[in-house]
Amino acid sequence: MNKIVIDTNVIISAILFNNSPPGKAVKLANQLGQILLSDVIFQEMQKTITRKKFDRYLSLDSRRQILSKLLLDSELVEITETITICRDPKDNKFLEVAVSGEADLIITGDQDLLVLNPFRGIDIITVNEFLTRVNLTNLKED
Numbered sequence: 001m002n003k004i005v006i007d008t009n010v011i012i013s014a015i016l017f018n019n020s021p022p023g024k025a026v027k028l029a030n031q032l033g034q035i036l037l038s039d040v041i042f043q044e045m046q047k048t049i050t051r052k053k054f055d056r057y058l059s060l061d062s063r064r065q066i067l068s069k070l071l072l073d074s075e076l077v078e079i080t081e082t083i084t085i086c087r088d089p090k091d092n093k094f095l096e097v098a099v100s101g102e103a104d105l106i107i108t109g110d111q112d113l114l115v116l117n118p119f120r121g122i123d124i125i126t127v128n129e130f131l132t133r134v135n136l137t138n139l140k141e142d
Helices: 008-016 021-032 039-049 060-073 089-100 127-141
Strands: 002-006 033-037 105-107 123-125
Touching: 002 021, 002 089, 008 021, 008 039, 008 060, 021 033, 021 060, 021 127, 033 039, 033 060, 033 089, 039 060, 039 089, 089 105, 105 127, 123 127
Parallel strands: 002 033, 002 105, 105 123
Antiparallel strands: none
């Protein structure tokens, strides 16, 4: 089973736009593996999803429910190592979860993370790269 860390922006896009590439990627990640989160990442998601600017897409209640379900479906990882390699210090938390949770990959659109690919054997890829990989894998299995 794949262990997958997903950047906050990808999760927020998936919640707001269910049928978008991020929406499809999060659904597939949940079906094909285990999404890894930390308390810090979940708190960031909670804070971000409550922004007024998102009211026009989905009610606050709906956004919170979807995020709560994501938490239930995910594995909460205890951070065992502090990492300070990322040029944007706010992104180190994704590397910490990936390393502490022994993730196979990180899905992100953030260039500050993508430039580190691979990080300690963990692939850091975009949503589209993930969707392409999944499609190629499914084609091979047919």
